[in-house]
Amino acid sequence: MTTFDELSADRRAYVHWARKNGFEEGLRNLLSDLYPDNAHFIYELLQNAEDAGAREVTFDLRSDGLRVEHDGSRLFGLRDIDSITGIGQSTKKDDATTIGKFGVGFKAVFAYTQTPVIHSGNHSFAIHDLFIPVPVAAAAHRGRTTFWFPFDRADKPAQRAVKEVAHALRMLSSTTLLFLNNIERIACSLPGDEAVLLERVALDEHVIKIVGAHEDRRASYWYRITGDIEVAGKVCPVAAAFALDATSTEPTVSSKFSVKPAKGRVYIYFPAAKETSGLRFHIHAPFASTVARDSVRDDPGNDELLNGIGELIARALPAMRDDGLITDGLLSALPNDRDDLPGRYVVLRERIVDAFDSEPVTPVAGGGHARAGLLLRSSHAAIRNALSIEDANFIRGFAYEDDEPPVGWLRSADGRAGTFLNSLPAIDFGRDELLEVFEVVSGPGVVEPSWFVWISAKTDGWLRELYVALGVLSQEDASDPFAMRELRNVLGAAPLIRVWQGNDIDHIAGSNAYLPTAPDLRADRLVIDPLVIFDDEGRSKTREHRFLRQFYEIAGVRPWDQAAQLDIRLSNYRTQAASVTEDHLADLSALKELIDRRAVTPGTYAGMPIFVAVRHDGTRHWASARATYLDDPFVATGLTALYQSREYRDKPPSLLAPEYAKRSFDVAALAKTLEAISDLNVIRVPIGKNPKFEYSWHWDGRENHNMVDRDWVIPHFHAIVSTEDEALLRTLWRVVTTTDGACGDAVYPGGFQSP
Incomplete structure (x- = not known):
């Protein structure tokens, strides 16, 4: 084909053949099925203008038709006429950077007109019968392209056509211009002097402002990321756009904005109306799609494009960090592991999470950014607040080894931002990990000296904050009896409690420590005053007091009451010679009084070596009630004969020292209360x-x-x-x-x- 006339003649022959074979109605029905949205042709016209390099497009809706004009520098040539009057013959089908590469889009205009007229460059023509170009008188402005679509279809009266097209023009949203590279302004005039205006302004390399005069809202701002990737040997433009909130009245640069989540849509330059991504930002690529470009097909090339978009966003994160955009807004807009993304879009989440782990873009508590894999994460704010990263690294060293030490705490956040941060591969250091450290420190064997060097260097105020944090932790476990039991066991054994030991300070397990009941008391194993809450203190720190008391209760630190003081005296027996003295008898009398008052339980003392007992060789030693037996002079049981018999094969208990019988205080009765052996038993x-x-x-x-x-x-x-x-x-x-x-x-x- 070499001339316009020859092309027109060929198209006439084609229409004649189609009519003769009964194909014409089928072709019209096919096009109707491809474009069920009658006003879809608006986007097709914008596509033509974008591909022509237009900066401005105008729509003039009249009572009898629609006039469209753009200032694109690429004017119609014979090849374009051949393409627009054919099917699947687009001049752009091999160019991934153009929109109109499908070859059938322009046919959507025939839902409203039978004879569209086009003026562009040296050509002015109408299209008859879908395919036949017919020359008309020239009427175009020099250097511009003009379309005229008369509403001349018998099945769609002009009044109805005006109503539908007006609705379509009003529905043009600000995002229509989001991923276009050329068109910056769309102006529409509607009957009744109604105007629709969209205008895009670039504020910097990434931030664009889109004004919609017809939309009853402020200008919208977007952070747009663009780039190229290669798919099947072709360079394809891809992009993503995040909605922005302005943080000042006249924002001009990225740092004056914050990202906000949006209902993400998929674009093939224009919205793919039926495609759902599940994302909270918009993406664009020349996806393989349905002919109407309303959904994305399953296609390996599309998977590569999506992976490319994910990598594009990943590469942009350092710049977004430098612009101050990695805030809760952006974190809320990014896909997290709870988002139900369609399968093909999961790759975007994977690429983004990989970037947060490989680049220093993850927010650090207290400020700054780091790789996610170098940050500690805890769901317990009390732990994060109590332990600096240096302290956390030190104590973690007792139970964990790191190839590279963590550099900070992962910042906490609520809502979607927190969910995204929790999906990152940070190093967990919460309740369970902290208890594991304490278990190692308090395990069998000698505690590492470095532990005592570290904790001794801490101020009383710091240690008090740690105790409060552990008290908060215990309250969070309060509803779980198994967790509370574990917490009691671990905290009760860990050398955390700062106490007096002579004139020095020591750190011991809570089960061995005591709380003074008044200021200025000093005795071994008494918690020092700055770490104690006394009953006469004011109520200004009610919350802190509550959690500090909770910690001491969970750690097994007992009040320095009569029972505690007695326990200290009884525990010192092991360092003394076994002898019945007045002080010893006074201790046993005090114990009996406490038992009678039910201030203590007998079982607590049944295994404690607090009685003078006599072995068979006559030597005296301290023994527990369970390891002693009663016989003369207390009660004639004859048990001495049994335990001294050669036929007795077990380790024999010791006889309660006879000198107790000479005292007015009934020590034997106390020993019996504490499970001393005084009889024979029948057992099953x-x-x-x-x-x-x-x-x-x-x-x-x-x-x-x-x-x-x-x-x-x-x-x-x-x-x-x-x-x-x-x-x-x-x-x-x-x-x-x-x-x-x-x-x-x-x-x-x-x-x-x-x-």
Whole structure:
């Protein structure tokens, strides 16, 4: 084809052939299906103007048609006429940088007109029957392209066409210009002197301002990131745009804005109306799409484009950081691991998260930015506030090893910003990790000297803040009994409590420390005054006081009351010779009084070596009540004969020192309260130990918890009888005759019948 006339003749022949074969109606229906949105042609005209390099496009809607004009420098040539009157013959189909590469978009205008007229360059023509270019009188302004679309379709009256096109023009949003490179201004005039105006102004390399005079709101601002990637050997332009809020009345540079989340849309220069990304910002690329460009197809090339957009955003993050844009607004706009993104868009989240881990763009608590992998993260603000990064690194060293030490705490945030930060690969150091450190420090063996050097260097004020933080931690665990038990065990054993030790300061486990009940008290293992809340203190620090008390309670630090003072005296016995003195008797009397008042429980002292006892070789030592027994001169049990018998095979207990009997205070009764041995016992045992039980009676594989397997024994019975000691045998007789008769029966099996 070499001339306009030849092209026109070829198109006439094609239409004739299509009509003859009954194809014309089918072609019209096909185009209608491709563009169900009748006003879609507005975007097709903007596409033509953008590809022509236009800066300004005007729409003049009249009662009988629509006039469109743009100032694009690329005017129509014969090849363009061939393309616009054909199907799939676009001159731009191999150029990924142009919009109109699909070759059928212009046909959307035929939803409103039968004879569009075009004036551009040296050509003025109308299109008849969808395909036939027909010359008309020239009427274009020099250097401009003009379209005239008469509303001449019989099935769409002009009044209806005006209403629909007016609605479409009013619906042009500010984002229409978002990803266009050339068009900066769209001006529309509608019947009734109504005007629609969109204008884009670049404030700097990334920030653009879009004014919509017809929209009842302020100008919109966007941070636009653009770049090129190569897909299948072609260079493709891609972009992303984040909505901005102005932080000053006349913002002119990026630093005067903050990012805000938006309902993200996918653009193929213009919105792909049916495509959902799940993102909170807009993206653009020359995606392979449906013909109407309203959704993105499944295509490997599209996956590459999306990966490229993710990398584009990742590369832009350092600049956004330098412009002060990595705030909660941007973090809220970025995809987090709770966002339900369609599968193809997940790659954007992956690339962005990778960037926060590989580049110093992650916000640090207290200011600054670092790689996410070099930041500590804790959901407990109390821990973050109490421990500087230097302190956290030091104590973490007892339980963890780092290839590269953390440089700060990950900043906390609420809402979507916090969710995004929590999806980053920071180093977790929260409650569980802190308790693990304390477990290592308080574990078996000698505590590392460096721990005491570190904690001793801390001020009383700092240590008090740490205690308060741990008290907050305990309150957060209050509803979980298992967590509270773990917390009590760990904090009760960790050498955290600053106490007096002689004239020096020491740090010991909470279970070994005591709280003074009044100021200026000084004794070993008493918490120093600056770390204590006394009852007469004011109420100005109610919250701090509450959590400090909570910490001491969880750590097992007891008040320096009568029981605590007694415990200290009793615990010192191990360093003294075992002897019944007046002070010792006074301690035992004080213990009995506390038990009688139920200020303490007997079981607490049953295993404590607080009684003078006599071994069989006559030596005296401190023994617990559970490791002593009673006999003459306290009560004639005969147990001495049993424990000195050669037939007795276990480690024998010691006799409660006889000199206690010479005192007016009944020490034996106290020892008995604390579980000293004073009698023989009948205990239940499995029947398999009965010498009369035959192994063949076993119901192998059929025993269960419902069966009865019961026997009774008196421990060391043969040793007791072999002593022939009258007092011991009397004790044995009394036990046998006063025990429940059921203890005389051995039963097996229960719930079964003998075969």
